[in-house]
Amino acid sequence: MEQKQALAAAISQKTGMNQSEILDWIEIPPNPDLGDYAFPCFRLAKALRKAPPVIAAELKESVALPAGICRAEVTGGYLNFFEDKSSFAEGILNKILSEGEKYGSGSLGGGRNVCIDYSSINIAKPFHIGHLSSTAIGNSLYRIYGFLGYTPVGINHLGDWGTQFGKMIVAYKMWGNQALVEKESVRGLVKLYVRFHDEAETHPELNDEARAWFRKIELGDPEALALFNWFKEITMKEVFNVYDLLGVKFDSYAGESFYEDKMAPVVEKMREKGILKEDQGAQIVDLSEYDMPPCIILRSDGATLYATRDVATAIYRKNTYDFAKSLYVVAYQQNLHFRQLFKVLELMGYDWVKDCEHVNFGMVSMEEGTLSTRHGNVVYLEDVLKAAMEKTLEIIKEKSPDLENKEDAAKAVGVGAVIWGVLYNSRIKDITFSWSKALNFDGETGPYVQYTHARCCSVLKKAGGYDRSLVDASLLTDAASMAVIKAMGGFPEAVRAAAEKNEPYLVARAVMDVASTTNKFYYDNRIMDDDPAVRSARLALTDAARTVIKTGLYLLGLQAPERM
């Protein structure tokens, strides 16, 4: 990075062009044989009235090479610069070995809060694979922001309010019983929910009963409240098992019910601002001049809606956490909703709405079609994680029969495979869930990266340490070693970009780059070389790779077992 700056300065001096513009032009050649940095001369051709190769040749003669750049070469219209390999390798290696697992971290955040709304499960509904994206992306962002010096606030905005709880009570009272629900837990509740919808098809009066029961919850009727809280308890207990498996934590579980008494003042404020108006009996904020349908704040029967609650939630979060950023990790299905929400906040005069962002992601479906609780077309996340762990355990038994605590490793790797699957691609891509893909551990997968880490650990352990003062980076200038060094050198920038774009996959790709180059290095070079100097240098590189991979896995929410 600094070298790029220095190069830009040197070129700018000779061409008289703006230095930051030159910096923009400098690129990394597609092939390391061509050089480490390239300056394309095409754009200068018009102004200088010369052919690009001629310009490149002239620059080659006149530009003073900054420290660390050992030579320049003309290839076509490009002037390519070559880095001094050993000083480059030494720089990266020293930085990683001295910073350890802090390598790539920063103080960008200055301790400021970042609210991250993710996972946000519904009570009495299955915790299924459709919730994995939000959970995994949010958790990763939580760690990435923390790593960059922010104080992340993880919020699980529980779906714990609404007429569906009236339906649950009706269904429970008609067809359920305590023993059954305790035995079958959420799945038992879901069965009741599905049955309710089936029966309501032919007996619509059930819906009236459901509304009446929900009304009782609102009014604090003891029986209704007791059942409601019980459903919530059962769900949370089961959901915590999954969060434990995933290694996911939250700082707040303030959900829909929490905001029930916080909406009235917000509606009042909208009225004061004069942005609320009646339309077809409902209270709306007209957004037609922003090319959006109106945002409905109060239904014609006076009830609040999703949007009402989200406005109140956003304001509450600002007042409570004074966030520097407030992220909503929610599927792109709700794009319009968030555009409306942010616009309403803006119209209310909250300038901090600029710090709110909808971190959207693609839909999860199954090969058979859309996920649907009501039609029983669901795959429970817990089942996927368990299957992954079981398969992993089988592989470990086969490949590492001596390994102690096989279950721990199986958990780390099995769960890691599932999480990796949703974090390796950009958020916006839709995902069609398939068991064979979820349970594939070959190639660009979490287990591959974890495996690389375990191999590094294993070699370092066998070596029993190395003397850092003996490390001579000039022994690491072969192509395979340099590829690892370069990959590791790019890691910090990838972390920053991931935060800036709220895209964990950028970290995943960077870690994969380190892992795959490390595997190649491992194959090409015998680390435990007879020559002590060579051995130390390679052990240092292995140590650095191990460190960066571990950090990368952590930032994605994966464990880095030392053996597997």
Add this chain to the structure above:
RNA sequence: GCGCCUGUAGCUCAGCAGGAUAGAGCAACGGCCUUCUAAGCCGUAGGUCCAGGGUUCGAAUCCCUGCGGGCGUGCCA
């Protein structure tokens, strides 16, 4: 209908603030374990970058049009 997103190898995807022969993985085929974990490494094969225009010295990348797919489109969340 309108709006947003998306279309790159058989499949899943990188690459898209324009640049040098379009990259990975999976699947297929062929090699490599008496050397540090073969969940690995190497090789072969596989592409009109949806189509057509335009801008540019240069377009997978930017603009326009069309086509395919997804999502959304006022009282669910």
